[in-house]
Amino acid sequence: MKLPDYTDVVKAHELIRPLVHRTPVLTSSSINLITGAQLYFKCENLQKVGAFKFRGACNAVFSLSDEQVARGVCTHSSGNHAAALALAARLCGVPAYIVMPSNAPSIKKKAVEGYGAQITFCEPTLASRESTLAEIAAKTGATEIHPYNNFEVIAGQGTAAKELLEEVGPLDILLCPIGGGGLLSGTSITGRELNSKGLVIAAEPEGADDAYRSFHAKKLIPSVNPKTIADGLLTSVGEINFRIIQRKTDEIVTVSERGIVQAMRMIWERMKIIVEPSSAVALAAILENKVEVKDKKIGVILSGGNVDLDNLPF
Amino acid sequence: MKLPDYTDVVKAHELIRPLVHRTPVLTSSSINLITGAQLYFKCENLQKVGAFKFRGACNAVFSLSDEQVARGVCTHSSGNHAAALALAARLCGVPAYIVMPSNAPSIKKKAVEGYGAQITFCEPTLASRESTLAEIAAKTGATEIHPYNNFEVIAGQGTAAKELLEEVGPLDILLCPIGGGGLLSGTSITGRELNSKGLVIAAEPEGADDAYRSFHAKKLIPSVNPKTIADGLLTSVGEINFRIIQRKTDEIVTVSERGIVQAMRMIWERMKIIVEPSSAVALAAILENKVEVKDKKIGVILSGGNVDLDNLPF
Numbered sequence: 001m002k003l004p005d006y007t008d009v010v011k012a013h014e015l016i017r018p019l020v021h022r023t024p025v026l027t028s029s030s031i032n033l034i035t036g037a038q039l040y041f042k043c044e045n046l047q048k049v050g051a052f053k054f055r056g057a058c059n060a061v062f063s064l065s066d067e068q069v070a071r072g073v074c075t076h077s078s079g080n081h082a083a084a085l086a087l088a089a090r091l092c093g094v095p096a097y098i099v100m101p102s103n104a105p106s107i108k109k110k111a112v113e114g115y116g117a118q119i120t121f122c123e124p125t126l127a128s129r130e131s132t133l134a135e136i137a138a139k140t141g142a143t144e145i146h147p148y149n150n151f152e153v154i155a156g157q158g159t160a161a162k163e164l165l166e167e168v169g170p171l172d173i174l175l176c177p178i179g180g181g182g183l184l185s186g187t188s189i190t191g192r193e194l195n196s197k198g199l200v201i202a203a204e205p206e207g208a209d210d211a212y213r214s215f216h217a218k219k220l221i222p223s224v225n226p227k228t229i230a231d232g233l234l235t236s237v238g239e240i241n242f243r244i245i246q247r248k249t250d251e252i253v254t255v256s257e258r259g260i261v262q263a264m265r266m267i268w269e270r271m272k273i274i275v276e277p278s279s280a281v282a283l284a285a286i287l288e289n290k291v292e293v294k295d296k297k298i299g300v301i302l303s304g305g306n307v308d309l310d311n312l313p314f
Numbered sequence: 315m316k317l318p319d320y321t322d323v324v325k326a327h328e329l330i331r332p333l334v335h336r337t338p339v340l341t342s343s344s345i346n347l348i349t350g351a352q353l354y355f356k357c358e359n360l361q362k363v364g365a366f367k368f369r370g371a372c373n374a375v376f377s378l379s380d381e382q383v384a385r386g387v388c389t390h391s392s393g394n395h396a397a398a399l400a401l402a403a404r405l406c407g408v409p410a411y412i413v414m415p416s417n418a419p420s421i422k423k424k425a426v427e428g429y430g431a432q433i434t435f436c437e438p439t440l441a442s443r444e445s446t447l448a449e450i451a452a453k454t455g456a457t458e459i460h461p462y463n464n465f466e467v468i469a470g471q472g473t474a475a476k477e478l479l480e481e482v483g484p485l486d487i488l489l490c491p492i493g494g495g496g497l498l499s500g501t502s503i504t505g506r507e508l509n510s511k512g513l514v515i516a517a518e519p520e521g522a523d524d525a526y527r528s529f530h531a532k533k534l535i536p537s538v539n540p541k542t543i544a545d546g547l548l549t550s551v552g553e554i555n556f557r558i559i560q561r562k563t564d565e566i567v568t569v570s571e572r573g574i575v576q577a578m579r580m581i582w583e584r585m586k587i588i589v590e591p592s593s594a595v596a597l598a599a600i601l602e603n604k605v606e607v608k609d610k611k612i613g614v615i616l617s618g619g620n621v622d623l624d625n626l627p628f
Binding site: 021029050273305 | 338340359588589620623
């Protein structure tokens with residue numbers, strides 16, 4: 001299996017640059033003071049659709065052949081990937097078919113509908129999601145775009161770290177959350193190439209620690225009944241992602257639920273930006289001393305900002 | 315009385331550039347779609363201390379003579395100016411004496427204390443604030459830095475519009491909120507010089523419309539019992555500010571309380587950034603059709619992001 005490498009990230013960046021926001025890199029004197037480090041936050045919460053997912057989805061959709069474009073794209077997702085794929089497809093003039101569980105939050109349904117995708121609802125089980133998606137793919141001939149276990153998606157996600165490193169220069173550590181591994185595998189590819197003297201470290205919730213366990217066992221161990229407030233990190237690591245992570249990621253650490261909420265609130269209060277719990281996991285790892293950051297220059301990728309304002313954890 | 319002009323804004327920018335954040339300019343496709351305009355948001359909510367106030371305070375403190383530096387600065391404020399002056403003074407190594415009403419939110423007290431300022435509490439009346447400040451000024455010889463009715467403060471506030479125009483080019487309209495008039499007078503000076511073909515328009519809450527009434531009556535009419543959720547805009551317009559506004563501002567419009575909360579929530583949800591109610595007043599004016607924006611290129615200055623997360627209006 002050919003794995004994406006840094007030349008694929010560069011190609012992805014050329015392709016998606018006119019479509020994505022070049023998100024700002026923010027710093028906070030007060031969080032630097034608290035952590036004793038120099039932190040550079042790459043704000044993918046300010047990306048289109050409110051998450052880094054738009055980068056990968058764009059690269060996947062705009063890399064389709066003419067024949068594939070005509071038949072469209074499909075995926076199953078209740079989260080940020082659904083909205084990202086729907087918007088990328090609309091920008092490219094490609095039909096998008098999204099399978100969503102019937103219990104998906106209405107705000108997410110509306111977003112996906114708003115981008116003009118065709119939604120098919122199914123039972124909220126993985127089996128039902130997969131069988132419904134297979135049906136739709138068979139009927140329409142649409143190309144499935146997996147949220148993370150996908151060559152082009154991974155290359156697209158690697159562009160966030162590329163922009164960060166190009167803007168702030170070499171970093172001692174690149175830190176990001178890990179769920180399915182799309183962001184981490186892309187970040188690791190870029191980090192190894194552009195920042196070879198630094199480390200790439202990922203943070204994961206204790207309650208959804210399949211990546212942590214897989215990384216240390218050196219084999220893929222799927223998630224069983226994961227539970228965390230970081231709803232973007234419930235998925236199990238993908239196979240392609242894991243291969244890259246095994247080769248190019250330096251460490252995976254875990255953080256507590258309390259630490260996630262505390263870090264999330266700190267980002268809201270001190271930086272005046274809205275991040276979802278999944279985004280706060282990386283800062284939580286610093287605050288819980290899971291990563292040694294003292295006097296170091298650290299890049300933190302904030303993955304997304306989609307939260308329900310009527311249902312905050314604080 | 316010599317009024318600040320654009321050369322003072324340029325001087326201020328040279329002085330404060332190393333101290334302030336160059337805040338990002340963000341855009342939102344969805345808000346553009348809703349409003350039918352191209353909006354460029356200058357995010358002073360992401361400025362140090364969470365508000366544009368830091369620009370003016372920095373310029374005032376770093377413009378002091380050596381003799382003044384030794385004796386320190388003072389002000390009375392329960393809001394963003396107190397924190398801004400405290401931090402600017404600390405960076406300059408100047409003592410800061412802040413008079414705060416005893417009922418100021420504890421989060422604001424902590425911020426000011428955290429920056430190392432000496433706080434004196436007083437009764438929550440303007441008379442008590444002014445007499446307490448006069449006492450402290452007499453005792454310490456500290457220079458009073460008024461939150462807005464101050465030459466250097468106005469010049470400093472004008473740097474936000476300068477950065478915005480330098481980044482996005484000519485605008486049809488520059489839009490900002492008006493409270494005491496520090497931001498609007500600075501913005502108007504810059505707008506007239508750098509963007510002479512465009513308009514400068516300010517938005518004010520209906521419940522605190524002294525600037526609106528003063529502007530249209532062509533004389534300063536102080537505020538009486540203002541009431542609005544936009545707590546940064548309760549103050550009456552300053553004399554120096556009003557002179558500039560009369561000469562260089564094109565229009566002032568008012569907005570409803572409901573419109574402010576709606577605009578605030580829209581910015582949180584669509585842009586994933588935290589703005590305080592005062593910041594949302596400018597977008598509220600667009601959403602309430604008080605400003606004609608269709609197909610126009612509009613700069614909106616988001617003034618600050620200091621809100622109590624335990625006490626949100628939605």
